[in-house]
Amino acid sequence: MTTSSSPLTHFDGQGQAHMVDVAAKAATHRIAVAQGRIVMMPVTLALILAGNAKKGDVLGVARIAAIMAAKKTSDLIPLCHPLALTRVAIEFVASPEDSAGVASLIDGETGHVSCTATVETVGPTGVEMEALTAVNIALLTIYDMCKAVDRGMTITEVKLLEKHGGKSGSFVNP
Template sequence: MSDKSRGSSSSTNSSSLSHINSRGEASMVDVSEKTSTVRVATAEAFVTMSQETLSLIELGDHAKGDVLATARIAGIQAAKQTPQLIPLCHPLMLSKVQVDFELQPEQSRVRIQSLCKLTGQTGVEMEALTAVSVAALTLFDMCKAVDKSMVIQGIQVMSKQGGKSGDWSRD
């Protein structure tokens, strides 16, 4: 399907999609008229693995070193690079990026949580999602030699605060 025909067929839905203009073309949202407010978003992801792999991470016995410290740094850096990774995302002056891990041995997995914060004219959901995604990918990369069956799942926004649409939290 050509871009021209795709644009005409999607024009009926373009009013509900903020990154599609009236001609059905990708477009960066103009946030210049929005009020700057404190904005916070949280996200989570899970990496399921064997009990042996989880034990290596917990005990710090992994041959590649401190898996969680490396994944934390990767997640923080990724949040800061979101506009280079995802087209049409605004470059943001993040004031805080936090990446935390919770070992969940009963489910044989690691829960990854991120929090991104700023005072600005647009939200930070994409940065929070990017942080947990890249942290999960880094954890996978560091452990794949010992556990090829790991699964990354459940990547989702958990909450957002600020902006015109107000606060939202996943129930």
């Protein structure tokens, strides 16, 4: 086989997938923030905000699912390191809504719920994958809990917003 000159760190010199060795890396405070959203019909958003979904508190269940997903990322993504997370915070913003938090949608308009996950650790590798996994699972949980009303929901715009810590320093997505 030929030697790989790929900048992708999850491949060795022969091009074989491997788990990156982080033993020599310094343990630093690392933070990652990811975000995504799920677009839905106005009636679906109204049900979520009113707490009237048949399966219960949609955003409460999605928050717990996201936290669990962040903790289990290494079980889902084959080359991720298991990490001792020090913080997982999940925030939801429903839009459009009025100042009382009630959906204020015009006929034909769509609503959405945005999810932001902030994940932290002190360790030799970052938590970007944990933050991204948390957002995806939160949005999938919302879909699962509301699909009886709205199978046309769309999960979109999932991305890393920022990361801090480690040798590569900070990254902020423009």
